[in-house]
Amino acid sequence: MLRQNQRFLTQLYMLADLLCTLLVxxxxxxxKFESDWLTHVKSIPFSTYLVWGTVYSFSAVLVGFYVQFYSPKRRKNFSYDVLKIIQIQTVSFLGLLSLLYFTNESDVSRQFLLIFFCMNIVAVSAYRYGVKLILSHFRRKGFNKRFVLIIGAGSLGRGFYQNLQQHPDLGYEVAGFLDDYQREHAPDYSHMKPIIGTIDDLQMMLDKGPIDExxxxxxxxxHGKxxxxxxxxxxxxxxxxxxxxYFDLLPARPYFDNFAGIPLINVRDVPLDELGNRLLKRSFDLLFSLLxxxxxxxxxxxxxxxxxxxSPGPVLFKQERMGLDRKSFYMYKFRSMHVSASRVSDTQWTVENDPRRTxxxxxLRRTSLDELPQFFNVLFGQMSVVGPRPERPYFVHQFKEDIPKYMIKHQIRPGITGWAQANGLRGDTSIKERIMHDIFYIENWTFIFDLKIIVKTIVKGLMNKNAY
Incomplete structure (x- = not known):
């Protein structure tokens, strides 16, 4: 029933968003004006606030419709909804402020508007999350199903089927497979939905049953078919x-890009390739490092x-490291060892009970205080507060031959700390595990993720038994 009335559900969502915003x-x-929580002076009547509140509510719905917030999102994560809600509310709020400016409504309480804006984001997100939980519950029970037909019973089709079974909350059910070269699955895959025909039977299957995708x-x-x-x-x-x-051959989750009007498959989605994300991260780096x-x-x-x-010698120790775009720079630390030739420090690992240490x-090394001068590297633009740890060129040339994907870490600025280090992977630990964590960070970067890593580093990572 719900599956056949998506337009009705869309209208229902729009009405619910409108009512939620008016209730907020x-x-x-x-x-602001009736409770004793805040000081208040009402210089304009309630009716004026009601007019502007209604304008804001309708504009939020219109903006949501424009950015396709009301399109089906069965396969989207809730984080997608939250980002859309913040985007919609921010655009609507800025539009409201512009209207207030042009209509000379200077008596409208700015404190009220700020409360209204913040509560809207929380309230709409909360009720949308509740709706998502309810729909997931009913889909697990077998309601609101969408039926899919898989053409191809090879490794791709079987892999898709198995992944789909791990997400019953999405409400998808496989009607069966069509394949020109197999009539039934191999014994190891007998638990799967059966092969119900060939590709030539597609039209008959679509006419026969409720196939949605x-x-x-x-x-x-x-390809010719x-x-x-x-x-x-x-x-x-x-x-x-x-x-x-070729999906199994790609080294990461690909996404479609566009170049000169031609759609391309981008092998690796790097959020920091976007200018806005880079500006946000760089601004945070500057403020955090100065502080x-x-x-x-x-x-x-x-x-x-x-x-x-x-100990005699310089206070600072500088060492060549490889950073963004495989370019070398000098990384600074407080000197924690006796002075030695650069060929030794550049080509030898620090080991437990290293005799070179003072x-x-x-x-300093146990407490990570020797890393403090790297905040100046951040100011100079050579490093970031959070990112993959930079390595010496001597070892980079070794690792890139032995460890697949090692050089991917140089697609973003190196960091003082990173996802690997926050999980205890520093010093005498697996290079392969570090790279796996670095690639995960590169592909899943968000500003909140950076904050999480910083907090985790402070709480767990400053004192580390592997930091020689």
Whole structure:
């Protein structure tokens, strides 16, 4: 029933968003002007606030419709909804402020508007999350199903089927497989839905049963059949999705890009390739590193004195490291070892009970205080607060031959700390595991993820048994 009335559900969502926003308006008005929680002076009547609250509510719905917030999102994560809600509410709020400016409504409480805006994001997100939980519950029970037909019973089709079974909350059910070369599955895959015909039976299957989507999981040599299959599906009003035969060969989750008007498959989705994300991360790096330098300046002064009093030589130790786009730079640390030739420090690992360390240097390395000068590397633009740890060129050239995907880490700025280090992977630990964590970070970067890593590093990562 629900599956056949998506337009009705869309209208219901729009009405629910509108009512939710108006209810939040009344709550925000009560908090600001009727409760004793805040000081208030009403210079304009309630009716004026109601007019602007209604304008805001309708504009939020219109913006949501424009950005396709009300399109089916069965396969989307809830984080997608939250980002859309923040985007919609922000655009609507800025539009409201612009209207207030041009209509000279200077008496409208800015504090009320801020409460209204923040509560809207929380309230709409909360009720949308509740709806998502309810729908997931009913889909697990067998309601609101969408039926899919898989064309191709090879490894691609079987892999898709098995992955789909791990997400019953999505409400998808496989009607069966179509394949020209097999009549039944091998014994190891007998638990799967049966092969119910060949590709020539597609039209009959679409006419016979409630098929909502057709999944094409065909090998490359079946490319000539794509046009016929898509044509049959579109004539029947059935959505068609294609799993590329080379999907298993791609080293990461690919996404479609566009270059000179031609769609391309981008092998690796790097969020920091987007200008807005890079500006956000760089702005945070500058602010955080300046604040860190100011707050730790007494500690750094103590370290300078400690180094000078306990061993001869310079206070700072600089070492060549490979960073963004495989370009080398000098990374700075407080010196924790006796002075030695650069060919030794550049080509040898630090080991437990390393005789090169000074007594005071051992303390610095155990507490990670020797890393503090790297905040200046961040200011210079050579490093980021969070990112893959940079390595010496000597070892980079070794690792890139022995460890697949090692060089991917150089697609973003290296960091003082990273996802690997926050999980204890530093010092004498697996390089392969570190790279796996680095690639996960590169492909899943968000500003919140950076904050999580910083907090986790402070809580768990400063004192580390592997930090020699």
């Amino acid at each position: 308006f009344l709550t925000a008005y009560w908090i 057709v999944i094409m999981a065909l090998p490359l040599d079946a 794509y046009a016929q299959i898509i044509d049959i599906c579109e004539r029947s009003g059935v959505k068609t999705l294609i799993i590329p035969d 860190a330098i100011i707050l730790t300046s007494p500690v750094m002064l103590f370290i300078v004195l400690g180094i000078k009093l306990t 007594v005071f240097g051992s303390f």
